[in-house]
Amino acid sequence: MTARALGKMYYSMGLLPTMEVMDCSATDMIGKYAGQTGPKALGKVLFINEAYRLGFNTYDYPREAVGELVSCMTKERYMHKLVIVLAGYERSMDQLKRTNEGLRNRFTEMVFAKLRPKDCLRLLQAKLLEKKINILRPKTVHVQGS
Numbered sequence: 001m002t003a004r005a006l007g008k009m010y011y012s013m014g015l016l017p018t019m020e021v022m023d024c025s026a027t028d029m030i031g032k033y034a035g036q037t038g039p040k041a042l043g044k045v046l047f048i049n050e051a052y053r054l055g056f057n058t059y060d061y062p063r064e065a066v067g068e069l070v071s072c073m074t075k076e077r078y079m080h081k082l083v084i085v086l087a088g089y090e091r092s093m094d095q096l097k098r099t100n101e102g103l104r105n106r107f108t109e110m111v112f113a114k115l116r117p118k119d120c121l122r123l124l125q126a127k128l129l130e131k132k133i134n135i136l137r138p139k140t141v142h143v144q145g146s
Contacts, residue, residue, distance in 0.1 A: 021046075023047050024049070026051055046083070052088035054096060054099075069084070070103050070106065
């Protein structure tokens with residue numbers, strides 16, 4: 001949801017030609033798709049879920065994927081034409097950032113605190129109202145003489 005909001009924001013500011021978000025996982029960044037993800041994401045938000053998995057492997061592929069990601073961010077072909085969002089657990093993401101100095105320097109960190117249940121309900125209610133969706137509370141049914 002945050003990546004989609006960023007896509008809308010950057011699109012409305014004229015920084016991206018579309019508000020489209022391309023979802024992928026760390027696994028997509030490794031192996032056969034490693035070189036294909038960047039070109040497909042041009043002009044979009046590239047959302048990499050569970051990105052910390054790129055740093056948890058002893059094989060070279062994850063490190064190569066991180067290196068390729070950092071390299072793409074400095075190439076003219078991608079610069080100012082792609083927004084990359086890395087998502088994952090805070091501690092694990094900190095560990096990932098330690099695997100590559102360039103990675104740490106190129107991302108601004110945004111940490112979202114866990115919402116309390118009542119805050120989740122308020123957020124849901126606001127979103128439903130925004131979409132003009134009305135959910136009525138069910139009436140309590142009283143059964144007599146059981």
